[in-house]
Amino acid sequence: MLQAVTDKVHQTTHLLIVDDDPGIRELTAAFLHGHGYQVDTAADGAAMRAAMAVRTYDLIVLDVMMPGEDGLSILRSMNRSKGPSVIIQSVIGTDIDRIVGLELGADDYIAKPANPRELLARVRSVLRRTAGGETSGAAGPARHYHRFAGWRLDATGRQLFDPDDVAINLSDGEFRLLLALIEHPRLVLSRDQLLDLSRGVNAEHFDRAIDVQMSRLRRRLAREGSEELIRTIRNEGYLFTAEVTRG
Structure with missing residues (x-):
């Protein structure tokens, strides 16, 4: 079930937290919301797709270890040539999940349980990198x-x-x-x-x-x-x- 965490209309960066653990889901969403993002949550792949059908997201934080359809299967089903950036979360020690996630097109990965401040830093870093040529100037940035x-x-x-x-x-x-x-x-x-x-x-x-x-x-x-x-x-x-x- 999709759950909106914030209703501040001035926030324009939309994140989606996909995790089957409701406690982690809500704590992570609340922390990121407190740092200026509009955040929704989803408990599984079906809820994630339902959320994406009604809203455009800038970034998805996707847990790997979920029952049923796991995070890597969800990532594999996504069109990585377009759509939101993806940070996968993988349990410490399961390097193969991180490697496969990169192969499937994830933009970054972080060990779970994640330090909230490290996750925030990774979110900001990925969003900066994928901002592309956005600029406040009318002429746009110089191309190199x-x-x-x-x-x-x-x-x-x-x-x-x-x-x-x-x-x-x-x-x-x-x-x-x-x-x-x-x-x-x-x-x-x-x-x-x-x-x-x-x-x-x-x-x-x-x-x-x-x-x-x-x-x-x-x-x-x-x-x-x-x-x-x-x-x-x-x-x-x-x-x-x-x-x-x-x-």
Whole structure:
């Protein structure tokens, strides 16, 4: 059942908390509401979909371990090329849930039980990253492009265009990983370095998470007859092979 937590009409950022534990659901919603967000809650995937049918959400906090349809199954059913950002919550120690969640397009993850202040920080971070080119100025932000092998990445609008000028959808994690690579072209970067560059020095280090994101990014960049843009250097890391220009 959908439960509105706030009725302040001036709040424009909408969050949805999906968790089968009513206590965690309401405490989390109340905490985020107290920091200026409009928050709804849902107990399962069916309630989440019902909520999304009547309201557009900016971000969903999705629990993985739920009876019946679990959070990863729910995430798998979502169209990650559009729609709200997703932060998954996973019980401490279940790294595989976090890795699979990233592979399915989650924007971030946090261990459960989550420290409310850490969750707030992650919510703010994801919302900032996915805000794209929004600005209060009428002219909009200046565009900064990274160009390589016929491709171009709009670092401001967070869009990738292939050599035929077709927009390629990237998840937040894929975008940050690609940006880390093209800002250090023709340099071998270890998994730890890529984690620090793409997720910050305080990120939890999961080597396999980088491998999963890298595999997805390679598929995005693959073109028949073209050179391999990301090369694996055995026992060292990854190398972005193309020359990159900026402007």
